Amino acid sequence: MKAVIMAGGKGTRLGQRTLDLPKPLVPVNGKPVLEHQIDNFARYGITEIWVVIGHLGEQIEQHLGDGSQYGVSIRYIREDRPLGTAGALHGMQETLGESFVLAYGDVVFDVNLGQMIDYHLAHHWLGTLAVHPNNHPYDSDVLKVGVDGTVQAIYPKNEKRDFDYRNCVNAGLFVLRSSLIAAIAPDAKQDLEKDVLTHLIAEGAIGAYKTTEYMKDMGTPDRFDKVQAHMEQGVVHAKNLSQKQKAIFLDRDGTINRYVGLVTNPDALELETFVIDALKRINDSSFLCIVVTNQPVVARNLCTEEEVDRIHDRMETLLGNEGAYVDDILYCPHHPDRGYPEENKAYKIACSCRKPGIGMVLEAAGRYNIDLSASYFIGDTTVDIQTGYNAQTTTILVGTGLGGSDDKYAIGPDYTAQHLLEAVDGILSGAFQPRSERKYVEHS
Ligand SMILES: [Zn+2]
The missing domain is CATH 3.40.50.1000 (HAD superfamily/HAD-like)
Known part of the structure; x- marks a missing residue:
């Protein structure tokens, strides 16, 4: 299994803490988020990793190199202009094999990936999303999931909700079948959730993998401080379900x-x-x-x-x-x-x-x-x-x-x-x- 990390976004909300670093390079407990992710992939035998870079991407390339220092092989997809979380995948269908793991570069996670991949492969879905409750569902993408695990609806974070809903948040970690890349148009900005997953959800083709493992974006200074504290206390690794x-x-x-x-x-x-x-x-x-x-x-x-x-x-x-x-x-x-x-x-x-x-x-x-x-x-x-x-x-x-x-x-x-x-x-x-x-x- 191969992995793709989306590391092209801008890190504006972190302010002072990012210094001049792209968000995925911001150190958490002394190590950039990207390195924590690569370590997690390597532990589960995922050693072929594609990193999508854009904004300040040359710093990421310089830092990670070819990946050999982490025991993995890293290649880059360089975006001249941002193509969104889906656009960059266009044309990658052959390269990525039958299914691949996709992660957002600003999410700190420690997940039993073997278990998540097995779950994905045991179902017919085109994509499996890692979902969990978090402490800010009101400004997160929330999913409605049926008893069989099929995602029935997605409620985007920027749409006001005047109804009750489950705290079931899309965490930014996916196992996807490469065949869904066929739906991605060339050279156009496309968002994975909005432009690809929403349609597939309507067709019943997307599933949810519910887990209690640690997955947290560090998109604001408060969240960053919390992730840093959890990493120091060992909470991040302790919640991996292999333990x-x-x-x-x-x-x-x-x-x-x-x-x-x-x-x-x-x-x-x-x-x-x-x-x-x-x-x-x-x-x-x-x-x-x-x-x-x-x-x-x-x-x-x-x-x-x-x-x-x-x-x-x-x-x-x-x-x-x-x-x-x-x-x-x-x-x-x-x-x-x-x-x-x-x-x-x-x-x-x-x-x-x-x-x-x-x-x-x-x-x-x-x-x-x-x-x-x-x-x-x-x-x-x-x-x-x-x-x-x-x-x-x-x-x-x-x-x-x-x-x-x-x-x-x-x-x-x-x-x-x-x-x-x-x-x-x-x-x-x-x-x-x-x-x-x-x-x-x-x-x-
Ligand atoms: Zn009973």
Whole structure:
């Protein structure tokens, strides 16, 4: 597999920090972004790399040379005038082989590329986009993705959104079939998203690869500082899915949003106090943040699964507007007790996902390579504590929502906290030690 890096853009928004450097050469933790990318490619055996250069391109060429110092072979596509992220690819179809990886030169990422490429090759799509939630979805290109992974719509960053949407952002890393290059006209400025992908999305030909791995553009001074700090702390590499991950599993109702009984429409969802701050702290750490919730509203026929999705659209919109996100949401739509007049029989089953069953936790653990003994479960009911215990995580009961008053299971938590922020602080400060690091683990 070969790779193309788009390094032709201008770096105007970084101001002072770029000095006179093109953005892809700006050092992060002592090394230009481009070198971090090349290292990531080389680790997965991608050693033939094309770099598209334009603005200040001669500096990039001078710095990277033929790539031999990095153990790769680098060639350049020189643009006399900017042809956009797609225009430069015209005529490259034969050269790039069946599929190739494409990255934007200002994105810092550390991704298990082998896994992403396998996923792409296992599907029929012309292109697979790496997608993830970020802390500024409101000014990012956001995608609507179906349950089978096909991208259904793209909402461009410069178009105002007056509707709820998932925090599912196009990260700027792609695996593309070279055949899509045939649609790119010669010598005309064309943008990959706007002029190529949008049409292919309408045809159902583009898929999304959802990952929790680190991918961040450093397009503004604030974002640059954050990336720099994450690189120093080792967060960037720690989130590569080839390595074991740590997660904080969160209950939803009563933990993230105010407890009001069953939530059957988006307007019933209101965030608990301190939740934004709590999630931001998790997002800033090396922990993943995964919501695991029972939603028997579906089995009771109070909601369809589509309506549950709309409630989650609202939740992610409220969080995203404030710069916070969750990495994934898993829910159980089932309920075991049959025989009620209004029920949706297809969902009235005994399943393994309904908490305190650990089906959802195991599903997430498989998807994201999570070490459960280094992970936490936070919730407001004894059902959550029992789930966390069953999954061998460390459990924290919060005082919001039911605050443990459901009394369904005779089990005590490992720790208690007033609210989500106090719980997260306890974890990140080291006060709430995980099971994996405690000598004695006792449960009542
Ligand atoms: Zn279930």
